[in-house]
Amino acid sequence: MQRFLKLLAVLTLFAGSAQALEPREGWVILKSGQSFEELVKSVNTVVETSEIRIVNQASASAGAKMQGITIPGNRVFGLYRNDYARRMLDASIAAGIEAPIMLYATENADGTSTLAYKTPSHVFAPYFDEGGDALRDLAAELDGVFEAVAKAAVAD
Numbered sequence: 519m520q521r522f523l524k525l526l527a528v529l530t531l532f533a534g535s536a537q538a539l540e541p542r543e544g545w546v547i548l549k550s551g552q553s554f555e556e557l558v559k560s561v562n563t564v565v566e567t568s569e570i571r572i573v574n575q576a577s578a579s580a581g582a583k584m585q586g587i588t589i590p591g592n593r594v595f596g597l598y599r600n601d602y603a604r605r606m607l608d609a610s611i612a613a614g615i616e617a618p619i620m621l622y623a624t625e626n627a628d629g630t631s632t633l634a635y636k637t638p639s640h641v642f643a644p645y646f647d648e649g650g651d652a653l654r655d656l657a658a659e660l661d662g663v664f665e666a667v668a669k670a671a672v673a674d
Contacts, residue, residue: 538626538627538632539622539624539632539634543640544636544637544639544640544641544643545634545635545636545637545640546634546635546636546637546664546665546668547632547633547634548632548633548634548668548669548672549626549630549631549632549672550630550631550632550633550671550672551630552630552631552672553625553629553630553631554590554591554623554624554625554626554631555591556631557623557631557633557671557672558591558593558623560670560671560672561595561621561623561633561667561671564667564670564671565595565597565667568663568666568667568670569599569663569666570597570598570599570602570660570663570664570667571597571598571599572595572596572597573596573597573598573618574595574596574618575593575594575595575596576593576594577591577592577593577594578592579591579592579593579625580593590624590625590626590627591623591624591625591631592622592623592624592625593622593623594620594621594622594623595620595621595622595623596618596619596620597618597619597620597621597664597667598617598618598619602617602656602660603617605652605656606642606649606653606656608652609645609648609649609650609652609653609656610642610645610648610649610653612645612648613642613645613648613649613653616641616642616645619635619636619638619641619660619664620635620636621633621634621635621664621667621668621671622634622635633668633671633672635664635668637657637661637664638656638657638658638660638661638664639654639657639658639660639661641657642654642656642657643657
């Protein structure tokens with residue numbers, strides 16, 4: 519059994535390192551020359567001085583490391599702010615399932631990193647009929663906030 523688990527860990531490492539984020543509808547994908555660790559630190563630093571806050575984060579690679587397994591670095595940052603949440607909920611209760619909106623940092627096989635996110639306009643689009651102009655305006659505002667944070671975080 520232990521031999522199987524070691525083989526599974528090695529296969530997971532090779533499978534994960536061969537993958538890269540590909541363009542998808544509604545996504546912004548920014549390559550960075552920074553290492554994964556540097557990008558994570560940069561996201562935290564940039565958000566501290568931005569119009570939005572990190573309200574949660576998760577990392578499968580950190581969890582795997584605690585189990586003695588190494589996989590390429592990844593971390594999702596949930597970004598939002600309470601006044602954004604109130605505006606969103608005033609426009610559409612259903613849209614609340616989409617908050618917080620995520621930034622996704624990944625480690626590339628060459629030691630660099632990538633930062634990606636779904637634009638808030640894309641995330642909230644299914645609720646625009648219900649949420650009307652108030653939700654469209656919030657999404658557009660958040661598009662700018664996410665763009666500013668992401669571009670600043672990947673700057674070398």
